[in-house]
Amino acid sequence: MKVLAADGISPKGIELLQKEFEVDVRDKISAEELLEVIPQYDALMVRSASKVTAEVINRAEKLKIIGRAGVGVDNIDIPAATAKGIIVINSPGGNTIAATEHTMAMMLAMSRNIPIANETMQKGEWNRKQYVGVELRNKTLGVIGMGRIGSGVAKRAMAFDMNVIAYDPYINEDRAKDLGVTVGTLDDVITQSDFITVHMPLTPDTKGMIGMEQMKKMKKGVRLVNCARGGIIVEEDLAEAVKQGIVAGAAIDVFTSEPVGADHPLVGVPGIVLTPHLGASTVEAQVGVSLDVSEGILAALKGEPVATAVNMAPVSPQVMKVIAPYLTLAERLGGTVASLAEAPVKKVEVTYNGEITEVNTGMLTTAVIKGLLNPIMENDVNYVNAPGLAKERGIKVTEVKKKEAEDFANLITVKADIGGGKNLTVQGTLFGSEARIVRINKFRVDVDPQARILVCPHINKPGVIGTIGTFLGVHGINISGMQVGKTEVEGTSLMVLTVDHDIPASVLKDVKGIDGIIDAKLVNFYAI
Numbered sequence: 001m002k003v004l005a006a007d008g009i010s011p012k013g014i015e016l017l018q019k020e021f022e023v024d025v026r027d028k029i030s031a032e033e034l035l036e037v038i039p040q041y042d043a044l045m046v047r048s049a050s051k052v053t054a055e056v057i058n059r060a061e062k063l064k065i066i067g068r069a070g071v072g073v074d075n076i077d078i079p080a081a082t083a084k085g086i087i088v089i090n091s092p093g094g095n096t097i098a099a100t101e102h103t104m105a106m107m108l109a110m111s112r113n114i115p116i117a118n119e120t121m122q123k124g125e126w127n128r129k130q131y132v133g134v135e136l137r138n139k140t141l142g143v144i145g146m147g148r149i150g151s152g153v154a155k156r157a158m159a160f161d162m163n164v165i166a167y168d169p170y171i172n173e174d175r176a177k178d179l180g181v182t183v184g185t186l187d188d189v190i191t192q193s194d195f196i197t198v199h200m201p202l203t204p205d206t207k208g209m210i211g212m213e214q215m216k217k218m219k220k221g222v223r224l225v226n227c228a229r230g231g232i233i234v235e236e237d238l239a240e241a242v243k244q245g246i247v248a249g250a251a252i253d254v255f256t257s258e259p260v261g262a263d264h265p266l267v268g269v270p271g272i273v274l275t276p277h278l279g280a281s282t283v284e285a286q287v288g289v290s291l292d293v294s295e296g297i298l299a300a301l302k303g304e305p306v307a308t309a310v311n312m313a314p315v316s317p318q319v320m321k322v323i324a325p326y327l328t329l330a331e332r333l334g335g336t337v338a339s340l341a342e343a344p345v346k347k348v349e350v351t352y353n354g355e356i357t358e359v360n361t362g363m364l365t366t367a368v369i370k371g372l373l374n375p376i377m378e379n380d381v382n383y384v385n386a387p388g389l390a391k392e393r394g395i396k397v398t399e400v401k402k403k404e405a406e407d408f409a410n411l412i413t414v415k416a417d418i419g420g421g422k423n424l425t426v427q428g429t430l431f432g433s434e435a436r437i438v439r440i441n442k443f444r445v446d447v448d449p450q451a452r453i454l455v456c457p458h459i460n461k462p463g464v465i466g467t468i469g470t471f472l473g474v475h476g477i478n479i480s481g482m483q484v485g486k487t488e489v490e491g492t493s494l495m496v497l498t499v500d501h502d503i504p505a506s507v508l509k510d511v512k513g514i515d516g517i518i519d520a521k522l523v524n525f526y527a528i
C-alpha cells in the first residue's frame with residue numbers, strides 16, 4: 001500500500017509507516033499535483049496547507065484514510081470523504097500545548113511591543129519611551145471556545161493573575177468553574193474583557209463571529225488574539241478597528257486564506273502582531289501529531305477502528321479500552337449472520353449482556369454491521385461507511401442493553417430478521433481474550449470464529465457425521481475441528497466443522513444432498 005505525506009510532516013511518524021508501506025514525501029505539493037497523483041494512494045497525510053477538496057476525494061481511487069497531522073480539519077471536505085467511506089482522522093491533543101503557549105507568547109509580545117522593539121533595535125535604534133506596554137495582571141481575559149487550547153490558555157492566564165471569563169455554548173460549566181473561570185454569554189465576554197482570545201473551529205456559526213459591530217461594543221483598549229482560524233475575526237474590520245483606535249492591538253496567527261502576502265489588510269498595520277500560522281510549529285508538537293496520525297493510519301489500513309476518526313461517533317480512550325477486545329467478535333458475529341442468512345437481512349437487533357453494557361457500545365454495533373455487509377458488498381465496508389450503507393440497504397439496526405449476565409459474563413447476541421417471519425440468531429462471548437460463538441439459533445456451540453467453518457444442521461442419527469467427513473475427505477478438504485451443538489429441538493443437531501480449505505459451491509450443494517443433512521452453509525472469516 002502507498003501513503004502520501006504532504007505539507008511537511010515530521011519524519012518520526014513517516015519512519016513508522018515506512019516499516020509497512022511505501023511512503024512518498026512531498027513537503028510542498030500544489031493543488032494540481034495533488035489531483036494528479038491522488039489515484040495512486042491508499043492513505044494521505046496533510047497539515048493545513050493542502051486542501052483536500054471533494055474534487056481530490058472523488059479523484060482518489062484507492063484512498064481509505066486521510067490523516068490530518070494537527071487539529072483543524074476545515075481543509076478537508078469531510079462529507080465528501082464520508083460519502084466515499086474514507087476515514088478522516090486527526091490528532092486532537094498532539095499540538096494543544098504548542099498552540100496554547102503560542103497564544104500566551106502572542107499576548108505577551110503584543111502587550112509589551114516585543115516584535116516592533118526588536119525590529120527597531122536590530123536597526124540600531126534605542127526606543128524605550130515609545131514602547132511602553134500594558135500588564136496582564138488584574139486584566140480580564142475573555143476566552144471564546146473553552147476546549148483543549150482555550151482551557152490551557154485560561155489556566156496559564158490565571159497564573160498571570162488575570163481574571164478569566166469564558167463563552168462556549170457547549171461548555172461543561174462544572175469543569176470551567178473547577179478551573180476558576182467565570183462562564184458568561186458572548187456579550188459578557190465582548191463587553192467585559194481587556195483581552196479576547198478565540199479558540200474554536202471555523203464553522204458557519206463561528207465565521208465572522210467578531211466583526212466591527214462586536215468590536216465597537218468592546219472596552220476601550222481591548223486587545224484581540226486569534227490563534228484558532230482565520231475568518232473568526234473579520235480581517236478587514238480588525239484592520240480598520242486598530243487603525244481607528246477602536247481596538248488597541250491584535251495578535252494574529254491564522255488567516256482566511258494562507259499563505260498571506262504584503263497586500264493582506266492586516267499586514268503593515270501598527271499595533272498588529274502577525275505570525276505565519278506557527279501555533280503548532282514546535283518540535284514536540286510536530287513529532288506528536290506525526291506519530292498520532294501515523295499510528296492511526298497503520299491501524300485503519302489493517303481494518304481496525306481509530307478512536308480519533310472525525311467522521312465517526314467519537315470514542316473515548318476509556319471506552320475504547322473496554323470495547324476493543326470485542327470488536328473482532330462483533331464483526332465475526334455479523335459476518336456469520338450474513339453467511340447463514342437465506343434471505344436478505346431486514347432488521348438487526350444487537351443485544352449486549354453483562355459488564356459491557358456499562359459503556360457506549362455504538363462502535364461494537366457498527367462492527368456487527370461491518371461484518372454483516374462486508375461479505376456481500378463490492379466495496380470495502382469500514383467503520384465510517386457501515387452505518388450509512390446499512391441505511392441505504394434499508395436494514396434497520398437497533399441496540400438493546402441488559403445489565404444482567406446470562407450464561408456468560410458478557411454476551412453479544414445478533415438477531416437478524418430475514419423476512420417471512422424468520423429470524424436468525426448468533427451469540428458470542430469472550431473467553432479471556434478469545435472470541436467464541438456460543439450459540440447459533442437454538443443450538444449451543446463453542447466455535448472459534450477463525451478461518452472457515454461449515455455449519456450443518458442435521459438429523460441426529462447414526463452415520464451422518466461419518467458420511468460428511470468422508471465426503472469432504474474425498475474432495476481434499478481437511479477438517480481441523482468439529483463441534484456438535486445440542487438443541488432442545490428433538491432429533492436435530494448442529495454440526496460445525498472447521499475446514500482448512502475453501503469448499504466449492506458444487507461440493508457444498510452435494511453436502512446438502514447427503515442423507516440426514518438439513519442444510520450446509522460455509523462461513524469464510526477471511527472474507528469478513
Ligand SMILES: NC(=O)C1=CN([C@@H]2O[C@H](COP(=O)(O)OP(=O)(O)OC[C@H]3O[C@@H](n4cnc5c(N)ncnc54)[C@H](O)[C@@H]3O)[C@@H](O)[C@H]2O)C=CC1
Pocket residue numbers: 070071072073092095096099144145146147148149150167168169170171199200201202205206227228229253254277278279280281
Ligand atoms: N494556530 C495553530 O497552529 C493551531 C490552531 N488550532 C485551532 O484551534 C482551535 C481550537 O482547538 P482545540 O482547543 O484543540 O479544539 P477543541 O475541540 O478542544 O475546542 C474547541 C471548542 O470550541 C467550542 N465551540 C464550538 N463552537 C463554538 C461557538 N460557536 N462559540 C464558542 N465556542 C465554540 C467547542 O465547544 C470546544 O469547546 C481549532 O480551530 C484548531 O484548528 C489548533 C492547533 C494549532
Ligand SMILES: O=C(O)C(=O)COP(=O)(O)O
Pocket residue numbers: 047048049069070071072073095277278279280281
Ligand atoms: O492543528 C491545527 O489546527 C493547526 O492549525 C496547525 O496547522 P499546521 O499543521 O501547523 O499547518
